[in-house]
Amino acid sequence: MSLMDDTSGRETSATRAAYLSLREMILTGALPAGKKLKIEELRTLLDTGASPVREALSLLTSDMLVERIDQRGFRAAPASLANFDEILKLRTVLEDMALRQSINLATPDWEERLVLSHHHMKRSADTDTFEDAHKNFHMTLISNANSPMLERYCSQLYDLNIRYRYLAAGGANYQKRDITAEHDDIFDAAVRRDENAASVALLSHYRLTGEYLSTQLTYL
Amino acid sequence: MSLMDDTSGRETSATRAAYLSLREMILTGALPAGKKLKIEELRTLLDTGASPVREALSLLTSDMLVERIDQRGFRAAPASLANFDEILKLRTVLEDMALRQSINLATPDWEERLVLSHHHMKRSADTDTFEDAHKNFHMTLISNANSPMLERYCSQLYDLNIRYRYLAAGGANYQKRDITAEHDDIFDAAVRRDENAASVALLSHYRLTGEYLSTQLTYL
DNA sequence: AAGTCAATAAATATCGATATTTTTAAATTT
DNA sequence: AAATTTAAAAATATCGATATTTATTGACTT
Numbered sequence: 001m002s003l004m005d006d007t008s009g010r011e012t013s014a015t016r017a018a019y020l021s022l023r024e025m026i027l028t029g030a031l032p033a034g035k036k037l038k039i040e041e042l043r044t045l046l047d048t049g050a051s052p053v054r055e056a057l058s059l060l061t062s063d064m065l066v067e068r069i070d071q072r073g074f075r076a077a078p079a080s081l082a083n084f085d086e087i088l089k090l091r092t093v094l095e096d097m098a099l100r101q102s103i104n105l106a107t108p109d110w111e112e113r114l115v116l117s118h119h120h121m122k123r124s125a126d127t128d129t130f131e132d133a134h135k136n137f138h139m140t141l142i143s144n145a146n147s148p149m150l151e152r153y154c155s156q157l158y159d160l161n162i163r164y165r166y167l168a169a170g171g172a173n174y175q176k177r178d179i180t181a182e183h184d185d186i187f188d189a190a191v192r193r194d195e196n197a198a199s200v201a202l203l204s205h206y207r208l209t210g211e212y213l214s215t216q217l218t219y220l
Numbered sequence: 221m222s223l224m225d226d227t228s229g230r231e232t233s234a235t236r237a238a239y240l241s242l243r244e245m246i247l248t249g250a251l252p253a254g255k256k257l258k259i260e261e262l263r264t265l266l267d268t269g270a271s272p273v274r275e276a277l278s279l280l281t282s283d284m285l286v287e288r289i290d291q292r293g294f295r296a297a298p299a300s301l302a303n304f305d306e307i308l309k310l311r312t313v314l315e316d317m318a319l320r321q322s323i324n325l326a327t328p329d330w331e332e333r334l335v336l337s338h339h340h341m342k343r344s345a346d347t348d349t350f351e352d353a354h355k356n357f358h359m360t361l362i363s364n365a366n367s368p369m370l371e372r373y374c375s376q377l378y379d380l381n382i383r384y385r386y387l388a389a390g391g392a393n394y395q396k397r398d399i400t401a402e403h404d405d406i407f408d409a410a411v412r413r414d415e416n417a418a419s420v421a422l423l424s425h426y427r428l429t430g431e432y433l434s435t436q437l438t439y440l
Numbered sequence: 441a442a443g444t445c446a447a448t449a450a451a452t453a454t455c456g457a458t459a460t461t462t463t464t465a466a467a468t469t470t
Numbered sequence: 471a472a473a474t475t476t477a478a479a480a481a482t483a484t485c486g487a488t489a490t491t492t493a494t495t496g497a498c499t500t
Contacts, residue, residue, distance in 0.1 A: 013291055275453090
């Protein structure tokens with residue numbers, strides 16, 4: 001009866017599948033910043049209908065990964081140094097606020113989730129799941145802020161930033177500095193519920209990453 | 221030949237028209253918070269096709285005025301005291317930042333736009349254009365921050381807040397306190413480029429409005 | 441030769457119909 | 471009578487086709 005949980009059937013809606021594929025392609029640069037996104041092209045590329053593509057593009061508009069030009073279709077959001085700086089600035093302010101709230105509301109459950117996400121991130125270093133694990137760690141850090149909108153903004157901004165990492169390095173280029181140590185600092189401070197130390201560590205992490213990326217992005 | 225500039229033809233896309241109508245209806249409560257939004261119903265209500273309705277709902281999802289439930293359609297975003305508090309908190313942080321940046325980058329052009337928007341708001345007091353003029357004033361205040369994403373967030377949060385004003389009072393209920401004076405304080409401080417005074421005035425304005433609305437929304 | 445205009449081509453936006461999926465209601469079983 | 475299954479109804483998601491709109495090309499005028 002409830003044993004076969006739709007084995008080979010459809011897992012999700014066509015719209016959602018298109019959304020995820022297009023998002024990935026924009027983040028990684030497979031669809032370059034500023035590129036015109038023609039429905040028909042994407043339709044054949046994703047092997048789906050025009051309606052799901054259209055709706056996926058509408059959704060990506062909310063994520064600021066796609067721009068809609070009123071009667072003239074869609075295009076991948078342009079990239080610029082100014083845009084990068086803006087994202088960085090907003091991230092620092094919003095994530096700082098979210099992290100502080102999270103720590104102030106700390107619970108054993110949150111602490112456990114944090115430990116797991118940290119462990120998982122370390123384990124997946126140098127694998128293709130690191131990107132997801134890394135985001136998961138950062139989102140878990142702020143997941144206890146009890147502020148869904150704030151979390152949503154942070155998630156959006158995180159994704160927007162990914163794109164610039166790919167633009168800078170064509171992928172997961174992790175430089176000389178010790179990212180692991182930076183993460184450990186944030187993690188340790190959060191676990192011992194030291195709001196200020198965690199904030200300093202997080203902001204330092206962002207500042208360093210930001211400075212590095214800026215040097216790589218000067219051609220923009 | 222280019223004399224007749226489409227007199228009775230179509231001014232804008234059906235999607236945009238649907239978007240504006242639905243947005244208005246959600247903000248004013250014509251479509252109550254939490255209500256299921258059935259495509260067919262809205263289609264007949266707006267006298268348009270299903271595609272524009274669907275796309276308009278997708279767009280409203282980005283504004284957090286509509287929620288999409290994966291295979292189960294859409295509904296108007298629920299309202300709650302916690303959500304109201306969250307909006308207020310985010311607004312104060314983001315608008316404070318935006319206002320300070322705006323003032324720091326002050327130019328004669330911005331100053332003039334500010335004077336006009338302030339004048340226009342005073343002129344439209346007690347008319348049905350006040351709502352628009354009021355938003356325009358607040359957006360003009362932060363329009364010089366040179367931060368499109370920040371402006372977008374502020375605009376979104378402003379709209380979300382409108383809904384709670386309607387929930388509290390069934391429309392433009394402006395209480396005993398002297399809103400005009402509060403606006404004048406913000407305006408004066410901004411024009412004389414006094415960042416801190418402007419910030420204090422703006423935050424005080426939000427704090428007072430927030431406290432008042434909270435007392436009216438206890439039933440939520 | 442530069443610019444304007446008209447005709448063509450391409451792409452978007454929209455519609456109407458169909459296929460899935462979810463919800464509701466009824467019937468059957470325990 | 472409560473619970474589960476089945477059948478019917480409603481609603482959503484998707485497709486394919488058409489109508490508008492925008493972009494392009496080439497001819498014509500100055």
